Amino acid sequence: MPQTLIPNVHDFIATIDPFDKLPKDLQRKIACCIKITYLAKGEQIQFGGDQELRYLYVIRTGSMEQRKHNGMLRAKLGPEDLFGFTFLDKHKESQQDYNAIAIENTLLYLVPHSDLLRLLEEYPDFAEHFAGNVQVRLHSALDVVWSDSEKGIFVKKVSEVASDKIVVADSSTPIRKVAEEIMAVCSPTAVITENGEIVGLITDRDMTKRVIVAGLDYNRPVKEIMTPNPLTIGPNDLVLKASSIMMQNNVRSLPVVEGNKVLGVLTTTHLVRNNRIQAVFLIEKIKYANSVADLTKLTPERQAIFEALVEGKVSGDIIGHVMTMIMDAYNRRLLQIAEGHFGKPPCEFAWIVAGSHARNEVHMLSDQDNAIILADDATAADRIYFQGVAMWVCNALDACAYPLCSGKFMAVNPKWCVPLKVWKASYSKWVANPEYESLLNVTVFLETRWLYGNESFNKELQAHLFSSIKASNVFLSSMVRDSVSVSPPLGIFNSLVLEKSGENSKTLNIKKFAINLLVDLARIYGLSSGSEKAETMARFEHAHEHNLLSEDMLKNVQGSFQFLTQVRLSHQLSALQEGKVPDNNIVPETFGSFERKHLKDAFRIIADLQDYTKLKFNG
Amino acid sequence: MRLILKHFHPLNKLKRERERYLNKHQVPDNIKALLSAPLPDLDEDIFSLDYLSVDFETSGFDPKYDSLLSVGYLPLINQQLLLSEAVETLINSAENIKAETAVINHIVPEMLEQGKPWAEVLDTLLDELVGKVLIVHGSVVEKRFLNYYIAQQYQLPPLPLLWVDTLQMEKSLHAYKDSSGADDFRLGSIRARHNLPEYSAHGALVDSLATGELYLALLKKCFEGADSRVRHMKFDYSRVF
Numbered sequence: 002m003p004q005t006l007i008p009n010v011h012d013f014i015a016t017i018d019p020f021d022k023l024p025k026d027l028q029r030k031i032a033c034c035i036k037i038t039y040l041a042k043g044e045q046i047q048f049g050g051d052q053e054l055r056y057l058y059v060i061r062t063g064s065m066e067q068r069k070h071n072g073m074l075r076a077k078l079g080p081e082d083l084f085g086f087t088f089l090d091k092h093k094e095s096q097q098d099y100n101a102i103a104i105e106n107t108l109l110y111l112v113p114h115s116d117l118l119r120l121l122e123e124y125p126d127f128a129e130h131f132a133g134n135v136q137v138r139l140h141s142a143l144d145v146v147w148s149d150s151e152k153g154i155f156v157k158k159v160s161e162v163a164s165d166k167i168v169v170a171d172s173s174t175p176i177r178k179v180a181e182e183i184m185a186v187c188s189p190t191a192v193i194t195e196n197g198e199i200v201g202l203i204t205d206r207d208m209t210k211r212v213i214v215a216g217l218d219y220n221r222p223v224k225e226i227m228t229p230n231p232l233t234i235g236p237n238d239l240v241l242k243a244s245s246i247m248m249q250n251n252v253r254s255l256p257v258v259e260g261n262k263v264l265g266v267l268t269t270t271h272l273v274r275n276n277r278i279q280a281v282f283l284i285e286k287i288k289y290a291n292s293v294a295d296l297t298k299l300t301p302e303r304q305a306i307f308e309a310l311v312e313g314k315v316s317g318d319i320i321g322h323v324m325t326m327i328m329d330a331y332n333r334r335l336l337q338i339a340e341g342h343f344g345k346p347p348c349e350f351a352w353i354v355a356g357s358h359a360r361n362e363v364h365m366l367s368d369q370d371n372a373i374i375l376a377d378d379a380t381a382a383d384r385i386y387f388q389g390v391a392m393w394v395c396n397a398l399d400a401c402a403y404p405l406c407s408g409k410f411m412a413v414n415p416k417w418c419v420p421l422k423v424w425k426a427s428y429s430k431w432v433a434n435p436e437y438e439s440l441l442n443v444t445v446f447l448e449t450r451w452l453y454g455n456e457s458f459n460k461e462l463q464a465h466l467f468s469s470i471k472a473s474n475v476f477l478s479s480m481v482r483d484s485v486s487v488s489p490p491l492g493i494f495n496s497l498v499l500e501k502s503g504e505n506s507k508t509l510n511i512k513k514f515a516i517n518l519l520v521d522l523a524r525i526y527g528l529s530s531g532s533e534k535a536e537t538m539a540r541f542e543h544a545h546e547h548n549l550l551s552e553d554m555l556k557n558v559q560g561s562f563q564f565l566t567q568v569r570l571s572h573q574l575s576a577l578q579e580g581k582v583p584d585n586n587i588v589p590e591t592f593g594s595f596e597r598k599h600l601k602d603a604f605r606i607i608a609d610l611q612d613y614t615k616l617k618f619n620g
Numbered sequence: 621m622r623l624i625l626k627h628f629h630p631l632n633k634l635k636r637e638r639e640r641y642l643n644k645h646q647v648p649d650n651i652k653a654l655l656s657a658p659l660p661d662l663d664e665d666i667f668s669l670d671y672l673s674v675d676f677e678t679s680g681f682d683p684k685y686d687s688l689l690s691v692g693y694l695p696l697i698n699q700q701l702l703l704s705e706a707v708e709t710l711i712n713s714a715e716n717i718k719a720e721t722a723v724i725n726h727i728v729p730e731m732l733e734q735g736k737p738w739a740e741v742l743d744t745l746l747d748e749l750v751g752k753v754l755i756v757h758g759s760v761v762e763k764r765f766l767n768y769y770i771a772q773q774y775q776l777p778p779l780p781l782l783w784v785d786t787l788q789m790e791k792s793l794h795a796y797k798d799s800s801g802a803d804d805f806r807l808g809s810i811r812a813r814h815n816l817p818e819y820s821a822h823g824a825l826v827d828s829l830a831t832g833e834l835y836l837a838l839l840k841k842c843f844e845g846a847d848s849r850v851r852h853m854k855f856d857y858s859r860v861f
Binding site for chain 2: 005006008009010013032033034035036037038039040041043044061062063105106108111
């Protein structure tokens with residue numbers, strides 16, 4: 002390309018996603034192939050069926066509209082927007098999905114398909130950016146923004162973090178000998194085996210407590226003081242899982258075991274040493290806080306952790322898990338403190354959480370959704386006790402910056418602090434008569450997770466829910482009707498969010514018009530396939546395993562959900578950093594061409610899944 | 621009557637002029653090829669013609685005293701400007717570059733030393749022009765320098781070529797209208813009025829690209845939805861001296 006065109010053509014495309022991801026010389030080669038054309042307002046692009054006549058289109062000035070053959074608006078595009086990716090797909094029939102019409106006089110840059118393919122053969126590493134397939138494009142977008150190296154310790158495998166120094170001793174070994182070996186190897190933990198099978202664990206702390214303090218004879222076999230049936234972790238498990246086990250069970254080390262082979266040990270020290278994120282410490286502090294006042298002081302620390310996770314480009318589902326673990330710790334600790342104030346519970350009960358908290362998708366805006374399942378024999382007096390506890394805990398959570406639920410889906414609401422049989426009856430009623438209103442009111446309880454008290458109550462309730470749904474032939478389809486009643490936007494056009502109706506709005510409510518739509522669809526797929534996991538992604542995966550969702554769709558949805566979550570979390574982060582109250586409303590001006598393009602892809606995937614689901618469930 | 625009108629259509633006059641030119645003068649092969657390539661038919665679609673958008677950067681308006689500094693052009697085929705075939709060449713005959721034009725064009729004598737002789741550059745342009753209509757913005761400079769070259773190199777009178785001038789087209793758009801705000805006919809200003817992007821000027825190729833885009837915009841404005849046969853097009857038949 003002659004030098005003088007560089008500032009005008011090359012520099013222009015070099016700022017646009019995905020060209021901006023390419024090396025300079027490839028950008029230049031692509032710029033050299035460009036053909037420039039001009040469309041008058043109202044003019045339509047003649048898409049050539051012939052491979053030779055296919056192009057990737059870049060709008061230089063002006064604007065265009067894509068419409069499906071039935072006249073439905075597909076997208077509105079402005080300067081720097083690209084279209085024509087779908088035609089790059091080799092297998093695509095010459096029949097096109099849509100028309101493109103200029104809604105203003107438009108100067109278009111055309112990158113010939115054949116040239117692009119030829120160039121990408123020379124630069125195969127960059128081919129993904131131009132994939133005709135949305136899922137590949139979204140995937141590469143996530144890779145660009147969220148590279149593996151930055152994802153932090155939680156998504157690493159245990160084997161990458163754990164130490165391979167560990168003592169393995171037979172159960173008959175004298176305590177003193179095990180202690181000597183522990184000192185020699187510099188490992189805080191020994192795994193105790195019997196006939197080659199792991200039977201127990203002993204740590205240097207256990208030695209102090211159970212031997213020295215207790216004044217035990219050092220020559221006794223280690224078997225007598227070991228912790229039997231120890232928790233272990235596999236080398237390929239995620240550190241997140243390991244740290245969660247450690248926190249929940251209050252243990253400081255986990256042997257890394259494959260089969261019966263002891264490979265190493267993971268200790269809290271490993272986590273801290275490798276981890277600038279202090280989530281583990283915070284959870285410890287929460288556990289030992291003695292008052293609501295102590296707990297409220299930890300809020301800034303929680304926010305700092307959230308910010309570090311988002312800034313560290315940790316993926317959205319991991320952030321959700323970490324923030325959920327922290328919220329769990331608050332909630333559990335408050336229940337324990339409440340018991341101190343109100344006395345021991347007078348009957349069996351389960352404290353359950355619902356909504357995003359149950360789905361392990363907590364973020365900085367999450368409010369509390371919780372409930373109590375009482376034993377069926379609970380008396381009126383018992384209920385008064387739990388109402389008191391619930392009132393105290395919910396207010397305390399609010400004081401800890403977990404706002405009260407605006408829909409009053411909380412244990413403090415007498416409606417949601419009832420015996421198991423009443424819960425079951427409610428579920429039966431909702432499933433049998435899923436009238437629009439009542440269904441909308443209870444979706445939050447369609448995912449629940451046990452947190453405290455008698456776990457079996459929640460299990461029983463969930464089993465009841467699943468069997469009721471199986472027996473009903475109206476429930477899922479009315480859930481579908483409900484969930485597809487809101488459409489995702491078509492895209493971001495100039496500084497406006499373009500709605501399907503052709504209307505514009507000034508901000509994008511990313512929760513209401515994107516993320517929640519996927520959460521709702523996931524719920525439908527999760528409930529219909531009987532998924533015990535409530536995480537949005539896990540529900541889709543479960544549905545895929547049960548042949549309700551194609552591999553292709555699953556991948557599309559995964560990519561979209563991750564991308565949307567990242568956008569939302571980044572938005573919350575920048576609000577926090579500017580000292581504002583974070584919300585879900587994003588002003589389109591903040592989106593670059595990168596976000597605009599991938600948001601459009603994500604919106605389209607949601608719309609496609611809605612259509613598909615409508616057909617599948619007769620919604 | 622129809623036939624008479626057709627006979628007097630300036631395009632047909634140009635056709636006859638070309639025939640006369642070839643009969644009257646001994647011309648080298650390259651010019652013969654250029655002038656014997658058929659001109660567009662009156663009933664052809666103006667959008668379907670092949671064009672070459674051209675711009676000359678010069679040190680002044682008079683080829684006798686000023687020099688041609690660079691030549692830029694690119695084809696417009698099928699309503700598409702082809703960057704892959706864009707050409708920009710500097711000319712190394714710069715004995716009298718004026719300091720003030722160097723400021724405008726950013727062409728300094730040292731750069732021109734890397735250029736090519738004007739005969740090579742302009743003969744290549746003539747080859748490229750076969751079967752194409754020339755697009756320029758304000759045709760005076762290009763016509764003068766091309767005529768001068770033909771006279772110097774081949775001792776021939778000006779070539780009867782087919783030109784379009786985006787400056788004249790733009791002016792004729794405003795001729796019948798209230799021309800308020802439309803007295804600025806610089807290429808960049810006209811482009812801005814047509815919502816075309818601002819290109820960092822100056823340079824022969826950038827200007828020829830800018831002119832080509834403007835031509836497409838003007839053509840759409842004049843002919844979209846109307847009878848777009850060649851007979852209704854106002855080409856630039858002006859002669860310069």
